[in-house]
Amino acid sequence: DVHMTQSPSSLSASVGDRVTITCRASQGISSWLAWYQQRPGKAPKSLIYAASSLQSGVPSRFSGSGSGTEFTLTISSLQPEDFATYYCQQYDTYPRTFGGGTKVEIK
Amino acid sequence: EVQLVESGGGLVQPGGSLRLSCVASGFMFSNYEVSWVRQAPGRGLEWLSHISTGESTVYYADSVRGRFTLSRDNAKNSLFLQMSGLRPEDTAVYYCARDDQIRGLEYWGQGTLVTVSS
Numbered sequence: 001d002v003h004m005t006q007s008p009s010s011l012s013a014s015v016g017d018r019v020t021i022t023c024r025a026s027q028g029i030s031s032w033l034a035w036y037q038q039r040p041g042k043a044p045k046s047l048i049y050a051a052s053s054l055q056s057g058v059p060s061r062f063s064g065s066g067s068g069t070e071f072t073l074t075i076s077s078l079q080p081e082d083f084a085t086y087y088c089q090q091y092d093t094y095p096r097t098f099g100g101g102t103k104v105e106i107k
Numbered sequence: 108e109v110q111l112v113e114s115g116g117g118l119v120q121p122g123g124s125l126r127l128s129c130v131a132s133g134f135m136f137s138n139y140e141v142s143w144v145r146q147a148p149g150r151g152l153e154w155l156s157h158i159s160t161g162e163s164t165v166y167y168a169d170s171v172r173g174r175f176t177l178s179r180d181n182a183k184n185s186l187f188l189q190m191s192g193l194r195p196e197d198t199a200v201y202y203c204a205r206d207d208q209i210r211g212l213e214y215w216g217q218g219t220l221v222t223v224s225s
Contacts, residue, residue, distance in 0.1 A: 034211035036152070043202055043215040044144075044152065050209060087152050091211050094166040096142070098152045 006099035023088035032092035116219030129203035137181035
């Protein structure tokens, strides 16, 4: 199985800050990496697919990069609605696996 | 508007069975693969199972293989997760999600809570 490791597990940031979350795969997954946002009590929402493509309707302050085993999600200017938990997921092979999540909290 | 609505959750005793349903609308259900993902209280997301468009291929996580069975009825735009041999560690919110080979889990349902407890 492909193991996904996210870092950090949590972070504190202020509105307007630039935030970067890292996701590492235990083996190469090409660009088959997605990022999801989950607000408390809500279902996850897809943000980015294929490592760097924005889902329809997702604000352009979100961006993704990477390939192979190293990936990043960047929020260029954190907004109040962005305080949430973010998960990466590989969909290169089965079983499809998620990272442990990164909780973004208000500083 | 794409919608996925799960149902069938509830309280069940250890060793018991439960059948979850997911009804899709707003898109051609038969053209899309679908997956189930769960989230235990206070924990992260866990991928569980995936089914192809024609039901010819189904994948399972090791944690549920042999206990859970995924099926679909394209005529009814519905997905079913039959769960048996339930354990307390199966307690979670269960989500269905439309699964695209390129776009990943693009759309999610609101989830249904399964509680396994005596």
